[in-house]
Amino acid sequence: MVKKKTKKTRKPVKSSTWRSGKKGKPVLELKNVSKIYTMGEYKVAALDDVCIEILEGDFVAVIGPSGSGKSTLLHLMGALDRPTKGKILLDGKDIGKLDDAQLAKVRGKKIGFVFQFFQLVPSLTAQENVALPMWFQDVSYGDSIEKAKTLLESVGLAHRFDHLPNQMSGGEQQRVAIARALANDPSIILADEPTGNLDTESGAGVIETLKKLHKLGKTVIIVTHDTAVAGIPDKHISLMDGRVIGGYCPV
Ligand SMILES: Nc1ncnc2c1ncn2[C@@H]1O[C@H](COP(=O)(O)OP(=O)(O)OP(=O)(O)O)[C@@H](O)[C@H]1O
Ligand SMILES: [Mg+2]
Numbered sequence: 001m002v003k004k005k006t007k008k009t010r011k012p013v014k015s016s017t018w019r020s021g022k023k024g025k026p027v028l029e030l031k032n033v034s035k036i037y038t039m040g041e042y043k044v045a046a047l048d049d050v051c052i053e054i055l056e057g058d059f060v061a062v063i064g065p066s067g068s069g070k071s072t073l074l075h076l077m078g079a080l081d082r083p084t085k086g087k088i089l090l091d092g093k094d095i096g097k098l099d100d101a102q103l104a105k106v107r108g109k110k111i112g113f114v115f116q117f118f119q120l121v122p123s124l125t126a127q128e129n130v131a132l133p134m135w136f137q138d139v140s141y142g143d144s145i146e147k148a149k150t151l152l153e154s155v156g157l158a159h160r161f162d163h164l165p166n167q168m169s170g171g172e173q174q175r176v177a178i179a180r181a182l183a184n185d186p187s188i189i190l191a192d193e194p195t196g197n198l199d200t201e202s203g204a205g206v207i208e209t210l211k212k213l214h215k216l217g218k219t220v221i222i223v224t225h226d227t228a229v230a231g232i233p234d235k236h237i238s239l240m241d242g243r244v245i246g247g248y249c250p251v
Contacts, residue, residue, distance in 0.1 A: 016244040017051040018237050024055035026092070027188060027219050028077055033086035035072050035242075046072040048242040049086070054221065056187070059214040061230040062223045064239035070223040071192055073239065077221065078190045079107045108136055112181025114191035114210075118173040120165040126152055126176045127161045133183040144183075151179040155209050171202025178209050188219045195229055207232055 015032050035047040047069045054060060054077075062070050075081040076088060079095050088095050090110060095103060120129045130148035131141070139147070149161060155175040165173050174194060181189055191210060195203030207229055214220045214233075224230050238246045 015049040015051050018244045019051075019053045020055040020058050020060075020235065024057065026053050027056045027058075027090070028052070028054040029087075029089040029092075030073075030076070030083075031087040031089070033076060033083045033088060035069075035076060035081070036084040045242045047076070047083070050242070050244055052237065052244065054219060056219055057214070057217055058219050058221070058235060059211075059233040060221045060235045060237060061233040062221060062237045062239065063225075063230050064245075066225075068239040069242040070239055072242075073237075074190050074192050074221065074223050078111045078113055078188075079103050080113075104136075108133060109184050110186050110188060112178075112183070112186040112189045114174070114177050114181050114189065114194045116193035116196040118165070118170075118177045118197075120173055120176060120180070122165050125162050125164055126157060126168065126179075129165070129176055130179045130183055133180060137184050147183070148179070151182050152176070154182075155179045156205075169202065170198050171205050174198060174202070174206045175209060178206065178213075182213075186218075189213055189221070191220070191222045193223055193225065195224070195226060203229070 030050055030052040033047055033050050034045060037044040037046055050073070062073060064070055076083055079090065082096065090106065095106065098106060121132065124132065127145055127148040130151050131144035134144035134147065152158060152161060155178055157172060157175055157179070160168055160172060168176065189210065194206050194210065198206060210220055210222065211232065220233070222229065222233060230236065237244060
């Protein structure tokens with residue numbers, strides 16, 4: 001006798017989900033996260049019910065058209081902003097429960113940011129720019145400058161310690177920004193269009209540096225428009241209108 005198949009009715013899934021393909025320790029978890037900007041009567045859902053799980057050591061590219069929510073996602077992942085709805089866990093801890101001062105402390109220790117326009121302090125030298133985040137974590141001036149020099153050496157800038165940002169090329173400034181992102185030994189590096197303002201050769205140098213950090217065990221997440229850059233990380237999150245529409249995650 002042929003057994004009649006019963007059609008299972010599933011509840012429609014509203015949230016859009018991306019999970020890292022292998023097993024490992026989750027370092028960043030977004031659970032049903034939305035970010036709604038209200039402008040008068042008008043509301044923009046920059047992120048709309050998104051679930052994402054990033055594992056320790058992941059190397060991920062976030063891609064999608066302009067306005068799809070990439071920067072919003074990165075800012076939320078890095079605790080630079082708070083979601084309108086949903087939960088964000090950093091190393092398993094709900095960062096929504098922290099006050100602003102606690103959040104700044106956690107962010108300063110665990111996360112390093114790299115931005116498209118470098119955002120270096122123009123009046124500080126390369127070594128002082130790199131030392132700056134350590135001053136907020138109670139590291140002494142002398143120790144912070146020593147460590148800044150080591151970090152600048154590691155990104156190939158031993159010859160630029162005393163240069164001001166306007167005395168360096170774009171690629172060099174971005175490598176100073178990467179050294180600064182490493183100041184407090186964060187486990188997670190978040191980079192928003194890190195090559196967006198660089199020529200191809202300088203951009204390749206920046207990507208090489210980020211690749212090296214991934215090989216050293218850091219979790220690296222890069223937002224990019226550049227298809228060549230997007231092809232370098234082994235995982236991709238693809239966004240559209242504030243939702244995850246796909247991506248690639250090798251198992
Ligand atoms: N502070 C804000 N106030 C109001 N709307 C905002 C704000 N920030 C972002 N948005 C809106 O949220 C949506 C997502 O913006 P987001 O900056 O995350 O996009 P993006 O994918 O990074 O775009 P791009 O590739 O151009 O950098 C856009 O429609 C944008 O206009
Ligand atoms: Mg953006």
